[in-house]
Amino acid sequence: MNANDEKPRLIIDMDEVLADTLHKFLFLYNRDYGIRMDIHQEPGKELHENLPEHLNGQWEIYAHQKGFFRDIPPMPGAIEIVKALQARYHVYIVSAAIEFRNSLEDKLDWLAEHFPFIPWTNIAFTGDKIIAADIMIDDRIKNLAHFPGRKLLFSSPHNLLITGYERVNNWQEVAKLLL
């Protein structure tokens, strides 16, 4: 991106990429409604589309609650591989968090706990991801579609039917491609 610095700029999403947000939703659906944690997740469907209809709007209620984003488990391998990526890339964490006012402090505290090696300069909470970078890893094609650089679609049940993107199924595959 920058004449006097050859490291490419890599931007990485949080939910369902760094953070196993689906697990947190399932934990709450299980706790509050007895939904099985291992409910079948139909490829191409959002999690809530696999649930009984009366729970349709519940995910948004959860996501707006203070604390929801604070104790989500990191994705397997994410911490070690992001740390390794920093040697070769300018790594930025970019989450479309502005939609959820109550997520902002939680997400910052979560990054401070699990990714303390990411400085504040390299974190962005956005609406639209209008970020200037070379590579983007994201599970949502709404974020990838208009990005002019290399796009890596991080697999999540909701995006499994999407074609036409370079796909990574887990952090080990990210490491294989980028390290």
Next chain:
Amino acid sequence: MNANDEKPRLIIDMDEVLADTLHKFLFLYNRDYGIRMDIHQEPGKELHENLPEHLNGQWEIYAHQKGFFRDIPPMPGAIEIVKALQARYHVYIVSAAIEFRNSLEDKLDWLAEHFPFIPWTNIAFTGDKIIAADIMIDDRIKNLAHFPGRKLLFSSPHNLLITGYERVNNWQEVAKLLL
């Protein structure tokens, strides 16, 4: 930025551009230490560099306090002119707020109060402003320097000695240039 949409993308800073943050600092220095609100602000100096030495670190203590960014007066003309700019530009508000964890909710609530016509998709809280856009209005050259588009330096006492940038002294001058 976008083949099927001719509106250029305009990104606008918050502190000392949309929000009169200097006024809030002066209000607190006056309340707590009897500093005159109309203290002489030496061109090219940060506000705290004009104050007695023992107050040097106080600005950061203020800026980290919950509520600091919530009740700052908007800059004269900013609301009306940003509203008018939306007709011709994709307006994004971009603040380097990640440095101040406690500012995040305050800044979002402040925008909701004074700029309710800006949707959440068009707000970003960043570290480095690595934003893809056509025009940037900012009072800090650290944000403007690496921006590849048109840069408008919004005057503030600390930047008055800086040359080599297209300068706007107030919102009326922004309107004249961009509307």
